[in-house]
Amino acid sequence: MIWQLDLAILTLVIVCAIAAISVKDLLGTAILFGAYSFMMCLLWSIMAAVDVAFTEASVGAGVSTVFFVAAVFRTTRRTKD
Amino acid sequence: MDFLLTHLVAKYNFWLYIILMMIGLYAMIAKNNLIKKLVGMNIFQTAIILFYVSIGSKRGGTIPIVEHIAGGGEHAINPTRYVNPLPHVLMLTAIVVSVSTFGVALALAIKIYQRYKTLEEDELLTRIRES
Amino acid sequence: MKRLALLIVILSGGLLLYATKDFPSWGDPNSPASTHVSPRYLEKSLEETAVPNVVTAVLADYRGYDTMFETTVIFCAGVACFMLLRKFEPEERDLYYRHIPTGLTLHIKGEKQIPSTSKEFEKIDAIWTPYDFIINTVSRFLVPFIQLFALYVIAHGHHSPGGGFQGGVILGASIIVLAVAFNLRTAVRRFGEKIDGIMSALGVFIYAGVGAFCAILGAEFLNYRALAKILPVGKVMARSHGILAVEIGVGIAVMAVMICIYNNVASEGKFDEGL
Numbered sequence: 001m002i003w004q005l006d007l008a009i010l011t012l013v014i015v016c017a018i019a020a021i022s023v024k025d026l027l028g029t030a031i032l033f034g035a036y037s038f039m040m041c042l043l044w045s046i047m048a049a050v051d052v053a054f055t056e057a058s059v060g061a062g063v064s065t066v067f068f069v070a071a072v073f074r075t076t077r078r079t080k081d
Numbered sequence: 082m083d084f085l086l087t088h089l090v091a092k093y094n095f096w097l098y099i100i101l102m103m104i105g106l107y108a109m110i111a112k113n114n115l116i117k118k119l120v121g122m123n124i125f126q127t128a129i130i131l132f133y134v135s136i137g138s139k140r141g142g143t144i145p146i147v148e149h150i151a152g153g154g155e156h157a158i159n160p161t162r163y164v165n166p167l168p169h170v171l172m173l174t175a176i177v178v179s180v181s182t183f184g185v186a187l188a189l190a191i192k193i194y195q196r197y198k199t200l201e202e203d204e205l206l207t208r209i210r211e212s
Numbered sequence: 213m214k215r216l217a218l219l220i221v222i223l224s225g226g227l228l229l230y231a232t233k234d235f236p237s238w239g240d241p242n243s244p245a246s247t248h249v250s251p252r253y254l255e256k257s258l259e260e261t262a263v264p265n266v267v268t269a270v271l272a273d274y275r276g277y278d279t280m281f282e283t284t285v286i287f288c289a290g291v292a293c294f295m296l297l298r299k300f301e302p303e304e305r306d307l308y309y310r311h312i313p314t315g316l317t318l319h320i321k322g323e324k325q326i327p328s329t330s331k332e333f334e335k336i337d338a339i340w341t342p343y344d345f346i347i348n349t350v351s352r353f354l355v356p357f358i359q360l361f362a363l364y365v366i367a368h369g370h371h372s373p374g375g376g377f378q379g380g381v382i383l384g385a386s387i388i389v390l391a392v393a394f395n396l397r398t399a400v401r402r403f404g405e406k407i408d409g410i411m412s413a414l415g416v417f418i419y420a421g422v423g424a425f426c427a428i429l430g431a432e433f434l435n436y437r438a439l440a441k442i443l444p445v446g447k448v449m450a451r452s453h454g455i456l457a458v459e460i461g462v463g464i465a466v467m468a469v470m471i472c473i474y475n476n477v478a479s480e481g482k483f484d485e486g487l
Contacts, residue, residue, distance in 0.1 A: 092232050092238060095232045096229060099225055103222070106220075106221050106224065106225075107218065135238070136243065136245045137245060137246065139239055139240075139241045139246060140240070140241065142239075142241070145254070145267055146264050146265045146373075147254065147257070147258045147264045147265075148264075149258055158254060158258065160251035160255055161241050163254050163266070166250060166253060166266040167249065170271045170275060171278075173267070177466065178282055181289035181473065182289060185473075187477050188293045188296045188473075189296065191477065195480070
């Protein structure tokens with residue numbers, strides 16, 4: 001494990017998480033959440049958890065973002081906070 | 082101060098996981114929008130999965146796929162060379178279950194929106210009281 | 213409310229930060245989690261199950277019960293989505309058609325509709341954007357390769373990262389790509405709702421069926437060693453084949469549930485107009 005890479009990606013993960021919950025547009029939240037999931041996948045592949053990383057890449061960054069966008073399409077993009 | 086510094090350097094990962102978990106918990110409690118609450122729930126979940134996977138990692142360990150020679154002879158396997166596979170197994174299923182529960186939660190949110198035409202918690206409460 | 217939430221979060225976070233003092237340091241090979249049961253799995257799984265990927269061996273063999281009920285949870289989530297959203301009565305609403313030779317859009321009010329077998333008119337969504345040639349062509353070419361890759365991931369899960377969960381999700385994503393690039397009706401025509409429901413149950417049935425079959429052959433539930441009686445292989449290879457059968461069941465169930473959730477969420481249960 002390379003700790004510099006690990007620290008950089010962990011910082012990006014936290015930035016993505018804060019951005020995802022504070023941006024005032026739900027479609028933006030969906031995309032930021034996809035980015036968050038992908039960063040998470042990188043973090044797990046650094047920790048040598050290849051199966052978990054593969055699952056997260058296909059499930060978290062792929063299908064769950066699509067579900068999210070579909071749900072936003074069916075409801076509303078508006079949010080107050 | 083010295084004590085804090087040694088701990089911070091040795092365990093900065095755990096500190097950052099806890100910060101991530103705090104972000105998720107804050108979003109679940111304080112955010113007004115139901116979808117934002119769901120995002121908070123997912124962040125919380127991934128932070129805990131991250132913690133679980135990290136307790137299985139070993140310094141200098143490689144991926145848990147055992148080296149072998151096809152059809153070949155027996156050789157002793159040194160378990161300290163591979164990372165701990167048990168947390169990976171537990172968390173792999175948890176990720177897939179989390180996406181299906183996320184789907185159910187989105188279905189509930191769509192149902193709520195169809196009936197009350199809003200996803201904000203305070204507006205929702207006033208509309209429930211009015212009807 | 214916000215201030216109270218912040219207080220609660222900081223209190224619980226501080227408590228957890230205090231507790232990190234007692235953790236073994238990061239990546240310690242002698243931490244309690246790494247010394248108790250996992251060395252046994254790492255040492256013995258290749259010799260007992262002939263599966264080099266320890267994660268797959270533990271997932272489908274040593275902890276088979278766990279995975280079986282996780283699959284059941286996923287199946288239940290699919291059923292819950294279906295029950296919450298699916299609507300069977302068509303609503304009264306206007307229909308939109310496109311005349312293919314000229315590109316004119318027809319807006320029909322009331323009961324009348326053009327039969328779906330018509331070659332000249334195609335039904336379009338109320339919010340319709342013209343199909344993009346590049347996206348349509350690329351996704352049409354890509355879908356078979358995605359499916360092939362998914363089957364590889366399921367079948368090769370013994371030797372490389374992968375397995376039923378990942379392969380099932382990728383298989384489901386291949387149908388979702390169709391729904392996103394064209395429209396939901398195309399995807400439902402290719403992979404119908406009835407087939408979808410049957411397959412999600414079939415996956416769980418395959419998993420439980422393999423377990424019950426082992427019990428019929430005289431061993432414990434989900435003890436794949438009993439399959440050696442009917443397969444022309446030894447007891448170790450029988451466990452490997454049992455894991456493959458179970459992974460196929462998981463893959464089918466996960467694929468069907470992902471498509472079911474997507475179809476219901478994207479069309480609010482009407483299965484007509486989607487994302």
